[in-house]
Structure formats: structure tokens, C-alpha cells
Amino acid sequence: xISSRFLASKLQxxxxxFPRGRIAVIGAGISGAAAxxxxxxxxxxxxxxxxxxxxxxxxxLDVSMDGREQPVDTGFIVFNDHNYPxxxxxxxxxxxxxxxxxxxxxxxxxxxxxxxxxxxxxGLFAQRRNLLRPGHWRxxxxxxxxxxxxxxxxxxHDLSHMTLHDLLVRFGCSAGLTRGHILPMAAAxxxxxxxxxxxxxAASFVRFFENHGLFKLxxxxxxxxxxxxxxxYVAALNAAFKGETRKGARVLNIARSEDGIWVKAEAxxxxxxTVPCWPAMPIRLWR
Ligand SMILES: Cc1cc2nc3c(=O)[nH]c(=O)nc-3n(C[C@H](O)[C@H](O)[C@H](O)COP(=O)(O)OP(=O)(O)OC[C@H]3O[C@@H](n4cnc5c(N)ncnc54)[C@H](O)[C@@H]3O)c2cc1C
Numbered sequence: 001x002i003s004s005r006f007l008a009s010k011l012q013x014x015x016x017x018f019p020r021g022r023i024a025v026i027g028a029g030i031s032g033a034a035a036x037x038x039x040x041x042x043x044x045x046x047x048x049x050x051x052x053x054x055x056x057x058x059x060x061l062d063v064s065m066d067g068r069e070q071p072v073d074t075g076f077i078v079f080n081d082h083n084y085p086x087x088x089x090x091x092x093x094x095x096x097x098x099x100x101x102x103x104x105x106x107x108x109x110x111x112x113x114x115x116x117x118x119x120x121x122x123g124l125f126a127q128r129r130n131l132l133r134p135g136h137w138r139x140x141x142x143x144x145x146x147x148x149x150x151x152x153x154x155x156x157h158d159l160s161h162m163t164l165h166d167l168l169v170r171f172g173c174s175a176g177l178t179r180g181h182i183l184p185m186a187a188a189x190x191x192x193x194x195x196x197x198x199x200x201x202a203a204s205f206v207r208f209f210e211n212h213g214l215f216k217l218x219x220x221x222x223x224x225x226x227x228x229x230x231x232x233y234v235a236a237l238n239a240a241f242k243g244e245t246r247k248g249a250r251v252l253n254i255a256r257s258e259d260g261i262w263v264k265a266e267a268x269x270x271x272x273x274t275v276p277c278w279p280a281m282p283i284r285l286w287r
Contacts, residue, residue: 024048026251029056030076033234034090037241045243050250054238060229071229078103080221083212094236096226103223107184114180135176142177147215150206159203167202185214 021043025036028049036047053059057075064070078101081088091098106117116130117123130136153171162170164186168178186197186205208214213221226232238245 020044022046024251024254026254027056028054028238028245028247030058030234030237032056033237033241036243036245037237040242043243045241047241047243047245048249048251049245049247052247054245054247055231055234058230058234060231071231073225073230076230077101078223078225080212080223082221090237091226091233094233094240096233096236097228098224099227101223101225105185105188107180109180109184138174139176139180142174143181144217146171146173146177146182147217150215151210154203154206159201159206162202163198164200164202164205165198167205168198 023039023043023045025032025039025045025047028036028047028051032047032049033054036045039045047054059074059076060071061074062069063072079087079098104117104119104123106115106119106123108115114130114136115127116136117126124140125131125136150171157170159167164182168182173182183194183197186192186200187194189208190197190200192200213219
């Protein structure tokens with residue numbers, strides 16, 4: 001007789017749910033590289049990357065500074081333990097070291113006529129003339145008020161159809177706060193020109209700031225960066241990957257038939273596929 005416990009343990013086995021198969025992963029950014037690495041323990045995985053380099057937006061360049069080479073991350077830069085528990089566990093597993101980052105924020109407007117940084121009083125008044133500018137003091141008071149009240153405001157208003165511009169107008173943000181703080185901060189976080197960041201969805205803006213503790217004036221999360229740059233974890237992940245990586249292999253077309261899923265240029269059908277990228281891409285590829 002088969003006990004229900006035995007059955008339950010068999011049913012929970014990933015091998016039963018999805019027996020060993022051939023799987024394509026399209027795109028070798030962190031999402032694809034991590035999925036491919038996890039799947040390659042139990043399946044035959046081919047990781048397709050259109051570029052000659054793996055890592056996608058995790059990319060590090062060497063820049064010569066004062067006669068020595070300095071690794072500089074051009075995409076992914078920082079993380080923290082609180083918001084990135086799986087990523088932190090992945091780094092621990094791969095034995096990739098990280099180090100604290102100072103994650104500073106500074107604004108320079110109108111060709112340097114108005115400048116400040118978030119590094120204490122000396123940063124806020126780095127331009128000493130700001131001590132005498134009522135507009136600067138007003139902006140600092142507005143920042144404190146905005147950070148204290150925005151979460152309650154977002155809970156009592158429906159943000160689902162609002163842009164960041166709508167939110168700032170509805171909240172009654174002053175021009176100084178908007179131009180001198182919120183827009184530069186949002187533009188820096190989302191690597192977006194200031195003119196375009198006003199169209200950003202208000203709900204996503206509030207959720208991101210709240211999740212990442214950015215509305216807090218104190219006890220913000222401690223941001224960390226990968227020692228040696230993000231290419232170090234990309235290389236570690238790739239070294240642990242047991243499948244095959246095809247660089248310079250742009251997937252043009254994916255299709256389903258009775259035998260399985262076909263990726264253009266593959267000679268045999270696959271059992272599954274993961275396309276870890278922005279949603280429009282698989283729709284474009286699927287035929
Ligand atoms: C300037 C900047 C700074 C950032 N800073 C941070 C930060 O500090 N912290 C943070 O958490 N996040 C940061 N991010 C965001 C982070 O880098 C991304 O969220 C993350 O790297 C996305 O990884 P991904 O694997 O989902 O996509 P991607 O890295 O975009 O990877 C997708 C891969 O798919 C490949 N591909 C696409 N189409 C095909 C195809 N048809 N065939 C084959 N291959 C294909 C692409 O070449 C690419 O390699 C930053 C982003 C930018 C741009």
C-alpha cells in the first residue's frame with residue numbers, strides 16, 4: 001500500500017512535476033543568468049545572449065583614474081539586505097564579497113547656481129549663500145513635510161491613474177521642492193531625463209520610495225555594492241552554470257508545435273523556455 005506521506009513527498013518532487021528536459025533561457029542579464037543557473041541542476045539548459053557579453057544591465061567598465069584602473073558599474077550598482085534577500089543569499093552562496101557604499105545624493109541646477117548634497121548640514125549648505133536664501137530654507141522644510149505626509153496622503157487617495165506630475169500637483173508641492181529635490185531624485189533613481197520622469201506612475205514612485213526607506217529622514221537602509229563591480233557576480237554565476245551559453249545568439253523567433261517549443265536555429269524541440277526580460281519582447285518573438 002502506498003502511504004499518503006510517500007505520495008505527498010513524491011508529488012512535491014520537482015522532478016515529478018517537471019521531468020528532465022531541454023530548456024532555453026533567452027537573455028543573459030541577471031534574471032536569465034540566475035534562472036539558467038538554477039534550472040541547470042536538473043535540466044539541459046541553453047542560455048541565449050544576443051550580445052558578445054553576458055550580464056545585460058549588470059556591466060562594469062575599467063576607468064583610468066589617477067594612474068590606476070577603477071571598475072565602474074554602468075547599470076546595476078547597489079543593493080541592500082532588506083530589499084534584496086534573494087540576491088543577498090545568491091551572493092553568499094556564490095561567495096561574492098560586497099562592501100558598504102555611501103550612496104550619496106547631490107543636486108546641481110542652473111549651471112551650478114544652486115547646489116546642495118544630502119551629506120549633513122555641510123552638504124545642505126555647501127554653498128554658504130544658501131544660508132541666506134529663504135527659498136533654500138523653504139525647500140528643506142517642504143522636503144521634511146513631504147516625506148512625513150506622503151505615505152498617509154497616498155493611502156487616502158487613489159494613485160492608480162496618477163502620474164508623478166499629478167501627484168505633486170494634488171499634494172500641493174512647491175516649485176522649489178519639485179524642481180530642487182523630487183525631480184532630480186526620481187530622475188537619478190530611474191536614469192530618466194527630468195522632463196520624462198514627470199510621466200512616471202505615481203503609485204510606483206511612492207511604492208519604490210516607501211519599500212526602499214527613501215521617505216525616511218533617518219535610519220535609511222545601508223546600501224552595498226559588489227567588490228570589484230557587478231561583473232564579479234556575473235562571472236561567478238556563469239562559472240556555476242552547468243548548461244551551455246551561446247553568446248552573439250539573438251533569438252528571432254519562438255514557436256510552439258505538437259513536439260514542444262521551437263527557438264529559431266534550434267534543431268530539436270524544447271520542453272520549456274523562460275524569457276526573463278521586459279514583457280513586450282516575448283510577445284514580439286512568439287509566432
Ligand atoms: C543606469 C542604471 C543603474 C541601475 N542601478 C541599479 C541599482 O543600483 N540597483 C538595482 O537593483 N538595479 C539597478 N538598475 C536596474 C538593474 O540593472 C536591472 O533591473 C537589471 O540588471 C535587469 O536585469 P534583467 O536580467 O532583468 O534584464 P537585462 O539586464 O536587460 O538583460 C536582458 C538580456 O537579454 C538580452 N536579450 C534581449 N533580447 C534578446 C534576444 N532576442 N535574444 C537573445 N538575447 C536577448 C539582452 O542583450 C540582455 O543581456 C539600474 C539600471 C540602470 C540602467
